[in-house]
Amino acid sequence: MDSRPNGVANGVAAPDAAHTLPDICYTLRKKVLAFLDETLEDATLQKVQQQVRISNGVIEDALRRYGPEHLSISYNGGKDCLVLLILLLACLPTVDSSATTSGVDSDSGSSQPKPEPTPLKALYIVSSKPFQEVEDFVATTSKEYHLDLDRYTTKMRPALEEYLAKRPELKAIFMGTRRTDPHAELLTHFDVTDKDWPQFMRVHPVIDWHYRRDLGSLAVDNDATKFRPAYELRDDYEERLGRDR
Template sequence: MSEVEEAKQAEEMRLQRIAGLADSLKNEKQRLTCDETQSLVNVLESGDCSKFKMQFRECVIDKGDKDKCQHEFLLYAMCTMKQESELSMLLNPVLNTETLQCSEDIKVLIEESLGFITEAINKYGLENIALAFNGGKDCTVLLHLLHMTLQRLNLHNTNVITVNIETEEVFPELNNFIAQSADLYRLTIVKKNGKIKDALFELKADMPHLSAVLMGTRSTDPYSASLRSFTPCDPGWPSLMRVSPILSWSYKHVWCFIREMNVPYCTLYNEGYTSLGNIHNTQRNPALLCEDGTTYKPAYCLTDGAKERAGRTK
């Protein structure tokens, strides 16, 4: 497929998502009148951000409706077309666990990964397992796979211990996505700062009962080629089992799963980022730069997984 054809396909899919969000906006009956809703939908579909914001203020903000005001960022972001995944998650908080629509190779990977997670739960007990979650695409896949596992095991409404390690200054969009994911997936977020090793020691000291950590590591990640799905931490590290259920997944597999399962993901991936570090060592991937020289394709348009970290300086 040529670059032009890929761009056309991406544009068609974007318009489909916008149409879906417009339908969601039409259902906001408790927040907007029918006339206000239709008027906003019309502007949303036209893509006129300035007009949308002005009109939203007229029908919501100026009325002093605090409940509606809380949704200003959500509705305005709809019009900017840069936060479709986040908005979809907030407007339609239904987590899909059905794999009928998935391609056969993704179904095989899903079953394999669910098996590893189930094995970890049976071996260590869910209360003794933490999930490492930094908002990136890989651990987002892992988070959803964990949710699918819990549903299969009838462990509904389970509050999962989740550790978020901030090593350096992170993107605000990542923090927003982490907070939204915590609400959606019922996570207990334990924040730790500093180097990963020190953070894990602190976590183990705070929760000595922890035996394992679920990680979204893939074999193509730095220093991960020799890992196995169950690998103890190295000597000198906390006594924890690293469980990596998606170790065999490729970059393409990750995005096929996210899109086929309609999994919410961080909005930065819609802006040309393919691997997220911190704000100092992460740039948009040059392989996704469009012909106009200014805009970037979404992360899922990257066809060469070997270029996944092309936007990373570290």
């Protein structure tokens, strides 16, 4: 494992240290609930709302099944896992929250305050040739969102073996996998790893998201000088176009 600290490099500004994890979770929860409460005419945004509700239902199910202390998130700074991280933080229990972000209030009859969230365990398996910008982004966002991040530079299987040996309490890991990713066609929201792999439950809250619904991503236009919003993509595979330039 690479033990370098999650510092901020190349002039990237550090986040405001005053933003505590409970504050962040509460703020994100308010934003997610406000978005879900909107009455929208745009069909694409309506689909976003639908997918957010589905994803949050999966996250809340995982939190009920395992508890935050037995969960981790696979985080590499990419668009899909960043969306997942935001939704996961919005679902974490906070003292000030009462409604679930999937639209079902599971605690409406309880007057007991919820415990404050603790830092999320996170796993970062570094690619063979990482971009420094990605490294900086992972470091910055890990600090901003209070992730308890472990960083590995080995291949996936030995990294998972080492990670689970270090974190034996883990029972499930949130993954930002989507159905258009390689070998993901038959995945469900909850899938145990294959028998010859380190054993844990893989949780896929954003498995059925598409780039037409992922409004934060960009697609390179044909002349490689312009950008188009992701929701203009006709096919998710178009997002890969231009990466060989």
